[in-house]
Amino acid sequence: MHLTLHVWRQKNGDDSGGFVTYDAPDVSEHMSFLEMLDVVNEQLITDGIDPIAFDHDCREGICGTCSMVINGSPHGPERATTTCQLHMRHFKDGDEIWIEPWRAKAFPVIKDLVVDRSSFDRVVQAGGFVSVNTGGAPDANALPIPKAAADEAMDAAACIGCGACVAACKNASAMLFVAAKVSHLASLPQGQVEREQRVWRMVVQMDEEKFGACTNQFECEAACPKEISVSHIAKMNREFGRSVRRVG
Numbered sequence: 001m002h003l004t005l006h007v008w009r010q011k012n013g014d015d016s017g018g019f020v021t022y023d024a025p026d027v028s029e030h031m032s033f034l035e036m037l038d039v040v041n042e043q044l045i046t047d048g049i050d051p052i053a054f055d056h057d058c059r060e061g062i063c064g065t066c067s068m069v070i071n072g073s074p075h076g077p078e079r080a081t082t083t084c085q086l087h088m089r090h091f092k093d094g095d096e097i098w099i100e101p102w103r104a105k106a107f108p109v110i111k112d113l114v115v116d117r118s119s120f121d122r123v124v125q126a127g128g129f130v131s132v133n134t135g136g137a138p139d140a141n142a143l144p145i146p147k148a149a150a151d152e153a154m155d156a157a158a159c160i161g162c163g164a165c166v167a168a169c170k171n172a173s174a175m176l177f178v179a180a181k182v183s184h185l186a187s188l189p190q191g192q193v194e195r196e197q198r199v200w201r202m203v204v205q206m207d208e209e210k211f212g213a214c215t216n217q218f219e220c221e222a223a224c225p226k227e228i229s230v231s232h233i234a235k236m237n238r239e240f241g242r243s244v245r246r247v248g
Contacts, residue, residue, distance in 0.1 A: 001027040001093040005040065007052055008100040010109050017109065019098070029089040033076065034059060034066060036088055053112035059084040061225065064162030068113045069100045074164035074223040082162065082225045102163050104172035106209045119209040120161050120177060126205035127198040128181040130190050149187045156184035158226040165220035165228075171212025176220040178206050179236035180228050186239055196243040203240055 003024040010017030022044075027036055034056050041051035057065040066083035070076035076086040091097065099113065107115040145153075159180035166172050182199045185191030191198070214233060221230045 001029060001088065001091065001095075003027050003036075003091065003094075004096045006096065006098045007112070009052070009112055010101075012111060013108050019100075027088055029087070031088045032059070032084055033070070033086040033088065034084050053110075053114050055114050056084060061085040062160065064160030064225075067102050067115065067117070067162055067164070067167070069102065069167055071098050074102070074167040075162070075225055079222070080225055080227050082160075085225075102167040104163075104166045104211070106172060106174070106211050107163060107166065115163075117161075117163050119211070120163065120174070122209065123174070123178055123202055123205045124161075124181060127194070127201035128185070130185060130194065132190075132193045143189055145189065153184050153187035155229065156180040156187070156232050159184075159224075159228050160226060162225065164223040164225060166211065168219040168223035169212065169215055170217075170219070171215050173214045173220070174206050174209070174211040175214040175233050175236070176224065176228055176230065178202050179232040182236045182239055183232040186235070195239070196246045199236060199239040200243040203236075 005022045005024050006019045007022060008017060009020045022040055024036065024040055027039070031039070034054070037052060037054060044051045055065045055067055057063045059066070061082040061084060064082065067074070068083055070083065070086070075081060075083045076090070078086055078090055101107075101109050101113045102115045102117075104115075106119040107117055109115050157180070159177060161177060163174075163177070165176040166174050182202060185198060186195055218230050221228065
C-alpha cells in the first residue's frame with residue numbers, strides 16, 4: 001500500500017506544533033500500525049530528519065502505552081483494539097491518515113505524539129490501592145467472594161490506564177478511568193476498610209488534575225480498548241455519595 005501520513009510534530013511542551021505530511025510507500029497490510037511508523041522513522045533517520053516520537057512498550061495490547069489519535073479516533077477505527085494491535089489491513093491503498101496525540105489539559109504534550117500521563121499515576125496514588133495491614137498473605141481462594149462481585153471486579157480491573165477515555169471525551173473527563181479503579185476495589189472484601197476514603201481522595205485528585213466533567217455521551221466506553229462499561233461510573237457516583245456522608 002501507498003499511504004500519506006499527516007503526523008502531529010511538536011518539539012516540546014512550549015512549541016505550538018503542527019501537522020507534517022510524510023509519504024509512506026510499500027506498506028505491508030501485515031504490519032501493525034506501530035511497525036508502519038517504525039519503517040517511516042527508519043527512512044526519516046536515513047534522511048537526517050528527527051524521527052517521530054511515539055510511546056510504545058509491550059506491543060501486545062496490555063500496557064496501554066501506545067496512545068495516539070488516528071483519523072479522529074483514540075487508538076484508531078477498530079473497536080476494542082489498542083494502536084499496537086491495529087493492523088494496516090484495516091486501511092486501503094491511497095488512504096490519508098491523520099495521527100495526533102491525546103488532547104487534554106491534564107495530558108500535556110512532551111514531544112510529537114508523546115504526552116505526560118502522570119496525572120493518572122497521581123490519581124491512583126491518592127487512593128487506588130489497599131493499604132490495610134492484613135498480616136500474612138492468605139491463599140487466593142481463602143476469602144469467599146460471590147461470582148457476580150468477582151466478575152465485576154475483574155471487568156473493572158481490565159482497565160490498562162491508556163487514557164483513550166479522556167481523549168475521546170469532549171470535556172477530557174477521566175471518569176471512566178477513575179471509576180474502574182474505584183469499582184475494582186469496592187467490589188472486593190479487601191477494599192472495604194478504606195472504601196469511603198478511597199473514592200473521596202481519588203475524585204478530589206481527579207478534579208485537581210483539571211480533568212473535565214462527564215458528558216454522559218459514553219464516548220469513553222466506545223473508545224476504551226478493554227470495553228470498560230460506563231456502569232462503573234454510576235457505581236463510582238454512588239460510592240462518592242456514600243463517602244460525602246461519611247468523610248466529606
